[in-house]
Amino acid sequence: MTQRFDSLGAAVDALLARIPGPIVLGLPLGIGKPNPFVNALYRRIKADPTRRLAIKHDGHARTVDVRIPAGVGDGSRVRIAGEGEMGSGGASSGDLYLRIRLSPHPTFERKGKDLYTTVHIPLTTAVLGGEAEVQTLSGKTLRLKVPATTQNGQTFRLKGHGMPSTSKPEPGDLYATVDVQLPRTITAAQRKHFEALAELDKGTTS
Numbered sequence: 001m002t003q004r005f006d007s008l009g010a011a012v013d014a015l016l017a018r019i020p021g022p023i024v025l026g027l028p029l030g031i032g033k034p035n036p037f038v039n040a041l042y043r044r045i046k047a048d049p050t051r052r053l054a055i056k057h058d059g060h061a062r063t064v065d066v067r068i069p070a071g072v073g074d075g076s077r078v079r080i081a082g083e084g085e086m087g088s089g090g091a092s093s094g095d096l097y098l099r100i101r102l103s104p105h106p107t108f109e110r111k112g113k114d115l116y117t118t119v120h121i122p123l124t125t126a127v128l129g130g131e132a133e134v135q136t137l138s139g140k141t142l143r144l145k146v147p148a149t150t151q152n153g154q155t156f157r158l159k160g161h162g163m164p165s166t167s168k169p170e171p172g173d174l175y176a177t178v179d180v181q182l183p184r185t186i187t188a189a190q191r192k193h194f195e196a197l198a199e200l201d202k203g204t205t206s
Contacts, residue, residue, distance in 0.1 A: 051066045051067075052064070053065075053066055055096075064080060066080055066098065068100070070166070071164035071166045071171075072100050073100070073112075073166075074101060074102040075101075076099075076100045077098065077099055078100060079096070080095060080097075080098065082094075083096035108137060110163060112172065113162050113165050113171065114172040114173050114174070114175060115162045115173075115175070116174075116175045117174065118176070119179065120179045121179070121181065123182055125146055126149070126178070127148065129148035129150070130146050131143050132176075132178075136158075137161075137162075142161065144156055146178070150180075151180075152179065153177060153178065155177045156178070157173050157175055160173065
């Protein structure tokens with residue numbers, strides 16, 4: 001039987017409600033997903049970043065479900081109440097503390113709550129100006145306005161598209177550094193234009 005939903009979010013909620021237990025994230029999510037439903041599903045899962053950990057102690061093994069706070073930093077400590085060693089004499093169990101170690105991301109570099117990425121643009125866009133696509137950590141694509149005569153290595157700030165903060169409501173920023181791509185081959189017509197440009201440069205420097 002086909003079930004219809006009023007919104008994409010409602011469909012995602014219905015799907016997640018049918019999955020028993022916590023959702024375990026094994027890989028970074030949200031980059032380059034193929035369709036709107038998968039994008040929405042990944043964003044919803046990412047908003048509930050629960051990890052299932054296997055713990056071995058004194059020859060005994062058990063699993064613990066841990067919620068990792070959004071925006072947590074490398075070296076941070078996460079407390080899990082009541083998951084430590086059993087208390088003596090019927091006392092309640094202690095707490096378990098986890099030390100967070102972040103894995104490198106293939107696209108973004110993190111500095112505090114700010115993120116840094118590289119944007120590749122052709123030489124013509126750098127000279128004449130235009131737009132470039134910038135991917136955010138959430139999978140959203142932003143349109144970056146590139147002004148004329150942009151220099152290689154120039155960095156642009158995209159406010160509010162960095163990491164969430166564990167202590168402040170404002171997220172960090174995303175910094176996009178331009179990498180100007182020079183052509184590896186040129187056509188005869190392109191060569192003529194570059195030669196004409198070279199002649200113009202001679203005139204301006206003489």
